[in-house]
Amino acid sequence: MTKIVESWVKFRKEPLRASFSTSLRSVNELTIVEFHIKTDDGHEVFGETVETPAITGDTLAQIEKDLRTVLPEALKNKEFETAASFFNSHISKLDVTKSAKCAVDIALNDLQAIIENRTLGQLLGSSVKHVTTDVTIPLTEISAIPNLIAERSDFPALKIKLGKDLVHKNIEKIRLVREIIGVKGLIRVDPNQAWSVEDSIEFLHHIEQDSLDIEYLEQPISAHNKVGMAAIRAQCSTKIMADESIYTVADLEELVNVQAIDLVNVKIIKSGGITPSIAIIKRAKELGVDFSIGSMMEGDKGVLGAYLLAGAYKPDYCHDLDAAWWALSTRFTYVEGKVSI
Ligand SMILES: [Mg+2]
Incomplete structure (x- = not known):
């Protein structure tokens, strides 16, 4: 069975066409946090997230810390069957930000789709x-x-x-x-x-x-x-x-x-x-x-x-x-x- 052997974090910036303002915040550019995983059979996928501290309370620093420390440990060398079973057994109960969990779960869903030779849309039923x-x-x-x-x-x-x-x-x-x-x-x-x-x-x-x-x-x-x-x-x-x-x-x-x-x-x-x-x-x-x-x-x-x-x-x-x-x-x-x- 597939095992996740490696993970790493990357950042990219995405400018917006105009300032997005609400009563909680104003944003002109997004910093996207990518979470990449690699498996022992050579699959490489990633998920991503953003910080929205005014909404979720999760800061970029906390999300990065979760994705570089607790979450890689939780993933490493665990057997992967489906995104849902993996998430529910190894990720959902961890005391880390939901924003960081989101990046991991997107990657897990992508991984399942690739292993099953389906698109993510087919996997999710769309x-x-x-x-x-x-x-x-x-x-x-x-x-x-x-x-x-x-x-x-x-x-x-x-x-x-x-x-x-x-x-x-x-x-x-x-x-x-x-x-x-x-x-x-x-x-x-x-x-x-x-x-x-x-x-x-x-x-x-x-x-x-x-x-x-x-x-x-x-x-x-x-x-x-x-x-x-x-x-x-x-x-x-x-x-x-x-x-x-x-x-x-x-x-x-x-x-x-x-x-x-x-x-x-x-x-x-x-x-x-x-x-x-x-x-x-x-x-x-x-x-x-x-x-x-x-x-x-x-x-x-x-x-x-x-x-x-x-x-x-x-x-x-x-x-x-x-x-x-x-x-x-x-x-x-x-x-x-x-x-x-
Ligand atoms: Mg709303």
Whole structure:
């Protein structure tokens, strides 16, 4: 049976087409951390990750340390059968960052695909030629919004990043977006934890009274405030999505138990790889919670994992896979709101 005999870390930089700003951070260039593995029968594959300290808390220094110390030890000379069995027996319980685990798990999935002489898409069960996606309007002044929308006119859905502005200012922004895109375009709103429970409820009541029609409100309040999410959901009719508050199946179950959410945004860096993301998707399905596949601002390999999960588990939905659209150089193409590779 195949054994992993060697691993190493490499870095590469990927500039973005424009600054990506949310209420948590602003990014112009990505530092991609590649984790390469080699097996005793000569296979060489890699996975990758990025730091998103404002979201996951995982810094580049910690991720690099995990990928150079604990994780190589955990992999070395262990017999490899499948990515899922290897990850669940040797990686999932380790006390290392989820961002680092994600790079390892992508490499493990690639390794399984190569050993079985299949593509990663075949391994994960995706046979689609493209996936529909939204595109982000970053946190910005209202005056910049018309141009930003014009640059994104062929996407069917916009994810609008909002921040700590007064409620009426945020409503003004959404009113403007709705005026520009008309009644058909989908609007998703993501304040990335910037709001209070009261402001979130006030915002949604205005949105609902004025029929501005947003598809969902994503993670409006602190990731720790599960009861607050439930209070917002109980008092409004708009769907509520969890993002930063769900890293694990247990997080998902807790939010569902208090009836706090309608949807979860699944991202492989948050969950620690493709394997644990599949566990969250399967549990969400069992619990009757809707889900969307998203990604961090990350490199092609990370986006590929997310893209294939979308294709495998929810091919006919408009996901949140615009990260590669932001990259100056990528293997993905975006045409009429559909991403393909
Ligand atoms: Mg989000």
